[in-house]
Amino acid sequence: MSVTLSKEEAYTRLGAIVREMHEALTLLGSNQLNSIVQEIPNARDRLTYVGKMTEDAANKVLGLVEKAKPDCDHLATHGSELSQSLARMASAEDFSVDRARALLMVCGKFADRTARFAQDQAETLSDIMMAQDFQDLSGQVIKKVVDIINRTEVQLVQLLLDSSPGASTAESPDPSATQTATMNVNDHRLEGPQTADDALKQSDVDDLLASLGF
Template identity: 55%
Template sequence: MSSPNEAAMIQPDTRARLGSIARELHEGLRTLGADTELHRVMQEIPNARERLDHVSRMTENAANKVLSLVESAKPEFDSVTSRGRELSEALARLSTSPDISVERARAMMKLCGDYLSKSSDFMEKQNSVLTQIMMAQDFQDLSGQVIKKVIDIITRTEEQLVMVLVDTAPEKIEVKAEAGSTEDLQGPQVPDKALKQDDVDDLLASLGF
């Protein structure tokens, strides 16, 4: 970026030439009828940036919420897993014990009952967690629509700029430009008529860019 001193050093004739170029470009676009579409697209670009920022925020919020839910559930999950393993080992020992008294059996049954009760509570909580995780992904439909809209804006901007280059190309390279089909640069953007990047690259190369 130029400093104030550097900007002040720009000669008046240079400023006049820059202004003349800007005016010529503006008049050329208006003559070609491209200024209206380009102006509309340029008005949409700031809105597109805001939409992408909104998508970024929604994605970040959803990711943070999912991570928070998983982190909060993990300790209890580890506890239930560990307790279940201990109970399984205790049952295995009891099953091989030659002396299984009624008291020991009742105590083991109580432990099993307590574990099942806690496991049931845990599963209910996890069902709620899974529901919240699923709901945290509801931004995807909206973000998909926003991203498609932004892609459409970028595509139309590219189309208009390429067509301006085609319409203003010198005669000596017009034939080369026409050799690359420009039909794909017009009409609605459906899958079989979408702007092909290879075609754009070839066209720009033929125009000397």
């Protein structure tokens, strides 16, 4: 039967848990665990940096698009006007060499303007592509943060095993499983989402916490 705790009782029990965990970390914390604790603020800074890089790239791309759009609209308008002029000239009864020569000059200027526009847009597209170069670096940063989280999970699970009541008589975890988890954490290849066989299963962690009374 479940028992409803008052706010004071819940606060007291939470404080006891925090105190116990603090003492356990102080007494049992290994160099690796301490290293992870020191890396957490660095991981937060890295994620903040990734967010800034992403925002800067998005703003740069939007700026380039906004800069290019008026030129596109201007070229489309002049192209439409030139097309109408050519159509009128073709249907005119008083077609003359002078009018044809004048219109050819207009067509030449439009062709020159179009060539410059194409060159400018090629540079704009190149700038947009270069603005995406942050993805390689941000992917590496995110992977390092994920590694920190994975190592933290492995170490905390091991800490719960070591500090739980009856830990000395409890069945030790499978060394091969621990080694596999460590290998997965230290694998520095940029991979996609982990499968259930490669990752530390959440159900296993939940079962472990339940067996320890958490």
